[in-house]
Amino acid sequence: MMSTPSIDESSFGVLADPTTLTLRRTLPGPIERVWAYITDGELRRQWLAAGDLSPQAGASFELVWRNDELSADPSERPAGFEQEARATCLVTEAEPPHRLRFNWPGVGDVTFELAQSGDDVLFTVIHRQLADRNMTVMVGAGWHVHCDILVARLEGRKPESFWRGWVQLREEYDRRLAA
Numbered sequence: 001m002m003s004t005p006s007i008d009e010s011s012f013g014v015l016a017d018p019t020t021l022t023l024r025r026t027l028p029g030p031i032e033r034v035w036a037y038i039t040d041g042e043l044r045r046q047w048l049a050a051g052d053l054s055p056q057a058g059a060s061f062e063l064v065w066r067n068d069e070l071s072a073d074p075s076e077r078p079a080g081f082e083q084e085a086r087a088t089c090l091v092t093e094a095e096p097p098h099r100l101r102f103n104w105p106g107v108g109d110v111t112f113e114l115a116q117s118g119d120d121v122l123f124t125v126i127h128r129q130l131a132d133r134n135m136t137v138m139v140g141a142g143w144h145v146h147c148d149i150l151v152a153r154l155e156g157r158k159p160e161s162f163w164r165g166w167v168q169l170r171e172e173y174d175r176r177l178a179a
Contacts, residue, residue: 010024011023011025011144011147011148012140012144012172012173012176013125013140013143013144013173015136015177016126018130018136019108019128019129019130019131019136020126020127020128020129020130021126021127021130021136021139021140021143022124022125022126022127023124023125023140023143023144023147024122024123024124024125025122025123025147025148025150025151026117026120026121026122026123027120027121027122027123027150027151027154028119028120028121028154028155029116029119029120029121030116030119030121031097031098031114031115031116031121032097033154034097034114034121034123034154035096035097035114037150037153037154038100038112038114039053039055039096039100041053045064045066045069046070046149046153047070047146047149047150047153047159048063048065048146048149048150049063049064049065049066050063050064050066051063051064053091054091055091055094055096055100056091056094057091057092057093057094058090058091059090059091060088060089060090060091061088061089061090061091061102062086062087062088062089063086063087063089063104064084064085064086065084065085065086066083066084067081067162067163067166068083068162068163070149070159070161070162070163071161071162071163071164072161072164073161076161076163076164076167077163078163078166078167087104087105087106087107088105089102089103089104089105090102090103092109093111097114098113098114098115099111099112099113099114100112107135107139108127108128108129108130108131108135108139109127109128109129110125110126110127110128111124111125111126111128112124112125113126123147123150125143125147127139127143133177136173136177137170137173137174137177138170140169140173140177141166141169141170141172141173142166144165144169144173145160145162145165145166145169146162148160148165149162
């Protein structure tokens, strides 16, 4: 039987309104290092998705998710998910190294905000235009586990398995959003 880790309430996304989810993490700085993990495709691949990105408004870029590579065992992938997913996005706002906003067609509008706080960086993900509750549950669990993996990478720790964490968090977000 697998033990359930203690829940850090502050790590969960919160709804600003029914279509906007916000998550925050405190990351080890400096801010330029965290910015590189957002904009450099090779570094971003280690916690979210690969793909070249030019951080300037009007630039299009492709995100390529291979979440099996973030998991202990690819067999953990739930039914209905492909080994690879792709999305062509458009940068709508860029203020290096503090803010990157992009449109993710069919999924919404995403903003990454970085603010230096001593030696740490406050990292905020704001996902707007979520279509419905199911999308909010899926995206909430996804951003949550991706952010946890980013924290581990920046701290030099081995991250937890993506798919195992996502399945558990999807259930938790479903429960939390039921209220």
